[in-house]
Amino acid sequence: MAEEPYGYYRELRDAGPAVYLEKLDAYALSRYEDVRAALKDWHTFGSAEGTAFNPAMNENVQGVILTAEPPEHGALRAALMERLRLSTVRDLADWVQQRADEFVAPLVELGSFDVATELARPFPSTVVGELIGLKPEMTEKFVIGSDAVFAAMGPMNERTRRGLGIVGEVLETIAGLTKDDLEPGSMGAALYEAAARGEIPPDHVVKLLWNYAGPAFDTTIHAISNLIWALARNPEQLSLLHEDPSLVPAAVDEGLRYEAPIQIWGRFCRKDVTFGETVLPANSRVAILFGAANRDERHYPDPDTFDIRRNARDMLSFGYGLHRCTGAPLAQLEIEAVARAFVARVREIEILDSRRHLNHTVRGFQCLRIGVHT
């Protein structure tokens, strides 16, 4: 992932609806409508063949919800959604807000801190780790595995190989878990219970735990840093939030649109499909560019401007259709809680130092040191 991909994305969108990328051996879809149409048509743009850009990782993701198709997909999704649906997650709002305030308040008192390492990483790790029912040292392994999963999705190179190595180690650790390693009443324990009731195959429990672990951490981690960065660079938008804190959910949507935590994801094209004048050949790999689609000027006026007053509810950062993110309500709750904790305490944010996190899939920060004025 380039440090600043948006100029390149614009070139791709302007070059045509589907552009062959030699390095990935895949056809890139970068326009909003095309990305949405492809995600909707899961019969044609399949996930079962894998959503990565190398065969080893495509093999690795077999059996998880991301590569499952109906009817099996429905059973896996129901098992996960039991704990993640909006109505259930809403009950967690006060608890998540309290956690966010506990994290943000002491950092703000320091006057300067690294958002990436001191807030964006530990906050969702603690919240999601507790919800899954993991012990802290196991949560840390899951978080390391989460970054590795996204690194290992790329074309085969050194970063992918390193990611694959870590994924293998983390999966071995998870395979050794039993119900007793998970807190009673947690999302993780619920999976073992669903297996005991015969609702999901017992050998799917480990994969499902991995389903929580893979996408739940680094996506939210990067979304938090990206939003704080955008607010720091656009102080008038932070002022809008001070004037009207009810804009926080809109700011979170806009943050996710502006900087999609997952920039690229794979699909497999099962038959010839025509996009404009371009034919996507059967049996080709497809790169779904969430980051580019969210900045498509054909859909969003002035897409490179971060504007919390626009309605970005339809951004594609959580995907669309069959595989749309099951964790979206929880992720939104977490990011909103951090934003509220900031708005209540911070007048101005100054970026003191920043370094992008380089990964094949996700976009965020390795370091985002800020100074805050209350």
Ligand code: HEM
């Ligand atoms: C800002 C945070 C997040 C972002 C940007 C994000 C993004 C995505 C995207 C783009 C997909 C679709 C993949 C596809 O189409 O193949 C997805 C699926 C998924 N996400 Fe998230 N995610 C986030 C947070 C979470 C959280 C917190 C959880 C769990 C607690 C989670 C669990 C899942 C699962 C289980 C799927 C697979 C759904 C399916 O295949 O039916 N995600 N996510």
